[in-house]
Every structure is written in structure tokens, then in C-alpha cells.
Amino acid sequence: MDYLILNKTVALKYGINVSIILNDFAYWDNINKSNKSEHHNRDGKYWIYYSCKALAEHLGMIDPETGEFEYVVTPRQVQTALDKMIAEDLIVVAEKNYNRSKFDQTKWYSITEKGLSFFVTSIQQNVKSTFNKNDTPIQQNVKPIPNDNHKDNPNNNHFSTAPAHGNINATPVPDNRTRPDFKINIPDNVRQLAWDGWLQIITEHELEFTQKELAALKAFAYSRPKMQPYEVRATLTMIYGWAVDDALDVADALTRSLNTRTVVQAVMRKESDAKGQRIYDINQLNWIREQKIKQEKLEQTKNGAKNEME
Numbered sequence: 001m002d003y004l005i006l007n008k009t010v011a012l013k014y015g016i017n018v019s020i021i022l023n024d025f026a027y028w029d030n031i032n033k034s035n036k037s038e039h040h041n042r043d044g045k046y047w048i049y050y051s052c053k054a055l056a057e058h059l060g061m062i063d064p065e066t067g068e069f070e071y072v073v074t075p076r077q078v079q080t081a082l083d084k085m086i087a088e089d090l091i092v093v094a095e096k097n098y099n100r101s102k103f104d105q106t107k108w109y110s111i112t113e114k115g116l117s118f119f120v121t122s123i124q125q126n127v128k129s130t131f132n133k134n135d136t137p138i139q140q141n142v143k144p145i146p147n148d149n150h151k152d153n154p155n156n157n158h159f160s161t162a163p164a165h166g167n168i169n170a171t172p173v174p175d176n177r178t179r180p181d182f183k184i185n186i187p188d189n190v191r192q193l194a195w196d197g198w199l200q201i202i203t204e205h206e207l208e209f210t211q212k213e214l215a216a217l218k219a220f221a222y223s224r225p226k227m228q229p230y231e232v233r234a235t236l237t238m239i240y241g242w243a244v245d246d247a248l249d250v251a252d253a254l255t256r257s258l259n260t261r262t263v264v265q266a267v268m269r270k271e272s273d274a275k276g277q278r279i280y281d282i283n284q285l286n287w288i289r290e291q292k293i294k295q296e297k298l299e300q301t302k303n304g305a306k307n308e309m310e
Contacts, residue, residue, distance in 0.1 A: 010118050014088060017073050017081040020059060022090055025111045026119045039245075039282050042098050047108040049098070052078040054106075054238060057263055069263050082109070090115035100244045103205040104237050194225035198232055207240050210292050216251040223258055235264075242266050247285035 011019035028048045032040040040046050050058070052075040059078075060071045073081070085091045094108035198221045202209070209217065217239070221227075227235070242248040246266075253266035271279045271288050279285055 007118055014084060014090070015081070017077050018085055018088075018090070020073060021055070021078065021081050022085065022111070022115055022118070024055075024059065025091060025109065026116065029111050029116070037282075042094070042108070043096070045092075045110040047094060047098065047110050049106050049108040051106050051238065052076075052082070053234075057265075062262060085115070088114075099241060101205070101207065101240055103207065104241045104245075106237065106241055190225050191222040194227065195221040197221075197229065198236070201229070201232055201236055205236075207236065208293050209240075209243065210251070210289065211296050212251045213243065216254040219258060220254045220264075239264075243289070244286060245282075247282045247289075 006016065007019045007023050010022055014022075025048050029046055031037075032046045032048070037046070040048070056071055056073055056075040056078045057069070059073050060069060062069050082091070086093055089112055091109045091111050094110070097105070098108050099106055195218050198217060201207075221232075239250050239254075242253070243250045247269050248266035249269040250266055253264050256262075257264040268280070269285050269289070271285055273279055279288075
């Protein structure tokens, strides 16, 4: 994020970190309700889902001068703030696991009536931007998000943007970076052993990826051969959640992360309908991905049978 909104009433009553996160939750809650997102509407409530790390990275930013990522609120501070928000009945946490994969333990949160009550009156009177006073604050009635992807909008030549879903790293990523000139001397057998560890976890939990996604995951694993199993599991949880729930392009995200040496950040996958119009519906995008996986499996089976005959 390149700006933050601070609700002064919430900040004075519950603390700055709670104010920042509650504002963010209220924003996504309005977005999801305005778009009537079926994906986020479960059991009569609209939900936002984040891991503490993903939320902390979403609220942070990349310094345009140094290229280094900087936290505004650390993952530990996020956890403390969320616990306080739950205790104060500002949000509730889902008792069910709504994630498509039970392997994914990302928590889902819903802002309560008490939490929303801080945003009922004029937002203009109750919030203070920590950056520019001319920044537009959150509005009560948010319209569906337009297409702001920099590749589709010639007037946007600075940052790519992430879609409004929750459980995403929405920190902007500069699109004009070049691959850094550095080499790490690691034996190929060590890299392969690292990838074997990733494949073992993927197989154990029956995680399904496209061939393009697997190739990107392999390159990512090769670049980080010293990752511990728990780190690999956490990364796969995040990546798989993005791919199967959020319709995000994880292959592109992993590749850009390797090229820029920044945190992994994903944007929505690009697919077009029969009229050439870009598809934004999450369910439709995920259906397309599932069909690709099925087709690739079928081709692999055919190729395997053909090789056996030869």
C-alpha cells in the first residue's frame, strides 16, 4: 500500500495498529458487499481472509529508492492487534475452515456491527491520512473495482495493482526493475534435494498446480535450498490459497520475486472470454485453471502410455 487511513476514534480507543487494520477490513468489506461477492459471502456474513504475514506485507510497502520492503505493522503486531479486535468484538473469526484446501489454515475474519459503527458517520470527519491530505478516504458506498492493471492501462506506468479479495499481498511492485547481477554458487544436487522436499509436501497434501506453476515453484525452490520444511509448508499454503481461491497468477508472482529479489506478490490471472474481454470473475478464472490441470494430466497419461508402447 502507498498510503494508510487512520481512524482517529479507533486509534484513541484501541490503538493505532487496530485502527489501521480495522480501516483496511472495513474497506474490503465494502468492496465485497458492493460487488456482491459470493466467494466472500459464507453463512450469511462477508469475510476477509489473511494470514498475519500476508496482512503485514499488504500494509507495508517497497521503498522506491532502495527497493527494500518495509513493514508498517510487523506480523507479530498484526497478531496482537487481531487478538485485541476479537476480544473487543470488532471482528469475529470463522469457526469453519472456508479455504478450498484443508491444508490451508488461513483464518477468515468478519467485521462486526460494532466494528462497522465507527464508519457509519462521515468518513471525511473521522479519518486522517498519514500521507497526503488530498488522498481520497474510504467511501461508504464503494463501486466495483475498475481495471487498474498497468499492462492494460497505458496511463499507469508506475505500479501494478492487486485485486480486492483479502489474503493477498497488495503492496505495489515496480514494473521497471531489471534482474540484479548476482550469482549464488550452490551445487545442483543440493537444489534438486530442496525441490524434492517441496514435491513431497505437494504430493502428501494432494496439491494440484499447472505445469507453468510447477516450473515457477521449482525455480523458486532452487533459489532457496536452505528453506526449512515448516517454511516450505507456509509458503505452499500461501501460494496454493492464492491459486485456488483468489485466482491469482502465482507463476508470474514467483518469477517476478526471483527477478527483483522482493517478497512474493501476486496479481489476478489474465484470461479472456470469447469476445476477447478480460475475465474478472474468480469462479470462472478458477474453473479455467482446473480445466488446464485436467488437460495437462490427460496429456501426461497419453504420453506415458505412448512411451510404454514404444
